[in-house]
Amino acid sequence: MAGNERRREDEIKLEEQEEMKEKEEVSGEEGENPSEISEEESELKKCKEELQACEDKYLRMHAEFENIKKRMEREKEKSVAYAQEQFARDLLPVMDSLELALASIPTPDEGGDEHLAKLREGVQLTLDQFVKTFEKHHIKVVDIVEGFDPNFHDAVMQVESDKHKSGQIVQVLQKGYMYKDRLLRPAMVSVAK
Incomplete structure (x- = not known):
């Protein structure tokens, strides 16, 4: 049996060598x-x-x-939010014209007759409709504070004024408008020297 084991070991070694x-x-x-x-x-x-x-x-x-x-x-x-901005800007001159028309029609106290009073009333109603429509569509007048703000006001002239401090707004020549949080048109103002 020892011979068989030895022969088996030799065969395994030979196989390993052949594999190598x-x-x-x-x-x-x-x-x-x-x-x-x-x-x-x-x-x-x-x-x-x-x-x-x-x-x-x-x-x-x-x-x-x-x-x-x-x-x-x-x-x-x-x-989308500001799609109506240009349309709103185009309506501002119409609003200005209606305000000027209203200011130019004399009241009965100023010597106007009955027909002019009716005309004045019609222009006022039209102007009121414009204001309500503007408010509905988030268009509002620029707030006029006493101090000049270049972000919202456009100073077109400086005037001498004893009643106002330097830099204060003396007169609004044309209203400014905002559309939501954007400026449509700055307010044209005169400022005290």
């Missing part, structure tokens, strides 16, 4: 040597770096696209 030779032959056939392995590793490393760069570029482009999409949504909302 086959592996060496296979690796020899493929032509791989240590320099080729390092070239493949460097090529693999280079590919991984390129992949990482492409992933970074993709993530940046995606983030930029999302930012553009959000900005366009905001601009769309603003354009």
